[in-house]
Amino acid sequence: MLQFSKKAQVELIEMITIMVVIVVLLLVAVFFYFKFYAGTITKSSEELNQQEAEVLLTSITSMPELQCSLESENKFCIDLYKVSAFRGLVNDPNDQSGKQYYSNIFKNKGIVIKSIYPNSNNGECPSQLIEYPTNCNTWIIYTPGKAQGYTKKSTISTVVSLYHPITKQYGIGKIVIEDYS
Amino acid sequence: MFVAIVGVVILGFFINISRQQFQLGSFKSSTEIAATIDDALEAFSVAPEQADKNFDFGRSLKFYVNKNADKNTNFCNQLSVDQGQAVTYSKIIFAPLTLESNSINIWSKTWFFPFKVGSFFYISSPRIKYHLVYDASTEINVRQLYSEIPRRFNFELNSISTINQALANSEAQNFDLVKFIFFNSQANIAVNDKVNTLKVTFDPGSDRQGTLEFNSGPGTFFLTKEMLYGAIFAGSKSSYECSRNLALTKLKFVAGVYSGKVDLLPPSNTEGLCDKYSIINENLRVLKDTQITQSNYQNIYSNINTLTAANREAAGSGECVAVF
Numbered sequence: 166m167l168q169f170s171k172k173a174q175v176e177l178i179e180m181i182t183i184m185v186v187i188v189v190l191l192l193v194a195v196f197f198y199f200k201f202y203a204g205t206i207t208k209s210s211e212e213l214n215q216q217e218a219e220v221l222l223t224s225i226t227s228m229p230e231l232q233c234s235l236e237s238e239n240k241f242c243i244d245l246y247k248v249s250a251f252r253g254l255v256n257d258p259n260d261q262s263g264k265q266y267y268s269n270i271f272k273n274k275g276i277v278i279k280s281i282y283p284n285s286n287n288g289e290c291p292s293q294l295i296e297y298p299t300n301c302n303t304w305i306i307y308t309p310g311k312a313q314g315y316t317k318k319s320t321i322s323t324v325v326s327l328y329h330p331i332t333k334q335y336g337i338g339k340i341v342i343e344d345y346s
Numbered sequence: 347m348f349v350a351i352v353g354v355v356i357l358g359f360f361i362n363i364s365r366q367q368f369q370l371g372s373f374k375s376s377t378e379i380a381a382t383i384d385d386a387l388e389a390f391s392v393a394p395e396q397a398d399k400n401f402d403f404g405r406s407l408k409f410y411v412n413k414n415a416d417k418n419t420n421f422c423n424q425l426s427v428d429q430g431q432a433v434t435y436s437k438i439i440f441a442p443l444t445l446e447s448n449s450i451n452i453w454s455k456t457w458f459f460p461f462k463v464g465s466f467f468y469i470s471s472p473r474i475k476y477h478l479v480y481d482a483s484t485e486i487n488v489r490q491l492y493s494e495i496p497r498r499f500n501f502e503l504n505s506i507s508t509i510n511q512a513l514a515n516s517e518a519q520n521f522d523l524v525k526f527i528f529f530n531s532q533a534n535i536a537v538n539d540k541v542n543t544l545k546v547t548f549d550p551g552s553d554r555q556g557t558l559e560f561n562s563g564p565g566t567f568f569l570t571k572e573m574l575y576g577a578i579f580a581g582s583k584s585s586y587e588c589s590r591n592l593a594l595t596k597l598k599f600v601a602g603v604y605s606g607k608v609d610l611l612p613p614s615n616t617e618g619l620c621d622k623y624s625i626i627n628e629n630l631r632v633l634k635d636t637q638i639t640q641s642n643y644q645n646i647y648s649n650i651n652t653l654t655a656a657n658r659e660a661a662g663s664g665e666c667v668a669v670f
Contacts, residue, residue: 184352191356195363202367206374213381220385227392229462230603234670235661239394239462250606254599266599269436293610330667331612 211346215319218274218344222323225276225340230254233328242326242335248278248304249292255307267307275343276306280327282337298336315345369429376430379407384425387437390454391465398453398496406448411441411469412585422588438593439467442523443581447471451498457572457593460654461604461670464596466572466589468499468579473522476501476578479509484529487553491571509533514541527578537561544577549644557640560586567643594638601633604670611667620666622656629653630669 226232226243230251233240254263280302290301320343327338383401390397408428414421425439426432438457453468470476478501480488485505492503500521509526510533517524518540525542526535532545546568548556554574557565560583568574573590580586608627613620629649638646661668 180349184349188356191360202370209374209378213378216382216385220388224388224391229464229600232462234461235668244607246607246610247603249610250603253606254602263599263602266436266595269434331615333667 214273214344214346217272218319218321218342221271221274222321222340222342225342226323226325233330240328242328243278243338243340245327245329246331248306249290252304252306253292268309271307271309273309273345275308275341275345277341277343278304278306278325278327278338279341280336280338281324309345317346319344319346372428373430376407376426376428377433378430379403379427380425380430380433383409383427384433384435384437387435387439387452387454387467390452390467391437393454393465394456396453396455398451398498400449400451400498402449404448406446409441409445409447409450409469411439411443411445411581412588413443415584415588416582419584419588423592436592437467438464438576438589438596439469440576440579440586440589441467441469441581442471442474442579443585445469445471445474446522447473451496453496453499455572455575457570459570459597460650460657461600463593463600466576466593468575470499470579471522472500474500475517475521475524477504477509477524477526478502478578479504479506479526479528479533481506481529481531484548487548488529490553491574495575506531506533509535511535517541525578532562546574546577555643555647558583558586565640566590567640569638569643569646598634601630605630605634608669611669615665617664620660620663622660622663622666623669625656626653626660626669629656 226241227239229239231243231247233242233244233247255267257263280298283298285298285302286300287303288301289303289305320341322339322341324337324339327336328334329336386401390399410424410426410432412422412424413426413432414424421432423435423439424432425435450469450471454465455468457463457466476499478488478492480503489503492501495501506528514524514526514535518538521540523540523542525544526533527544527546529546530548532543535541535543537543543561545559545562546556547558548554554571555567555569556574557567558574558577559565560577560580563583566583566587568577568590573593576589576593577586580589605627608623608630611620611623613623629652632649633646633653636642636646657669660666
């Protein structure tokens, strides 16, 4: 019959204890490492999101859906009639195809256009531009589904020239990108 | 014995963690590159007419565009890098199915039909060679097409009499892919993984629309020169159709915006009633509501011509304003 000496038993218990401690320490180290790594991934994701917002802000002014065009020559301004029409297309309650298509482009970013000059009352403009600029100064083009219940919102904006094709007058406005994350 | 078993288990555990960590790092890096390319293309779309650029990544990467579109159209419009996650893009990109290179060339061109609809992006690598092959009836058109392609792309202009299987075999040894684009007449070249063909047939009397046969397969159509360039760069018929259909979807939405704009414009001003808006809107609605297919694509130019003429007249009259 195999018999262990008391000393050998103690050494074995010691060794097992040391190994358990080492394994626990390594697991704790792995846990913290992955927690740190998850943090860097979240940071990278935020940076990419920020980069996306900046690129969108640059490119949105040249979207044919908003940009001024005169006899197919595109100008660096925003056509207010296109803004109203585009808002109607994206937010049409009877046809979700526009919302669906542009949600792939705008993703989790809201798009708002605000008139700065000529000065006017705050408020969202109706679909017709008859009362502009006296009664309104804001067009909410797109609001992402994520806007409800978001945890973080940051905004970036740029100044643009707003063109009224009937009066042929230019105003000053800004495009605001609201980044919901 | 016990210690050895425990040691092996612990070692295996950490080797597995390291391997997963390496894969995760590579996946993250590839996904970041795909997202950055997507953003770079977005920035490119600001260019007024066209732009081209070379992106050097400093190491060899594999790019996949519409990789599985042949199997399922749900995989349309997807870009991925190495083993990274595919990014679904809304841009109109024409590229080979696989690009393996340190660098890629990008060319963007604005698509007008007849108003600006969006930008087309053409992507290739220095390891892909294109031969534009003309015959006597297409030489002028093909020379014109060739002259517009940025020199950074690997294009060569050839007469059909110079094209043969020996040339295809020799070029296939020097490049990842060699593509012969034949205009109207096609030489007998065997198609394989490294040699592809595209036959372009212009419709009678047109230098901008016609039909295409990828690797002598079933035909499809192109409407404009920008779409023809798209077919030249696209990796397959399915990949081309993914991007072309995305362009036609964009056309519907932009036409919808213009149609909405006409609805908002006051029908008269101090100089009188505008009678052009109804013609413009009627033709915009055709672009918005018509599904352009192989069977009706030839009719669309009559709407485009009417629309362009009515808009020009609207711009020149005191009663109306130009819609686009």
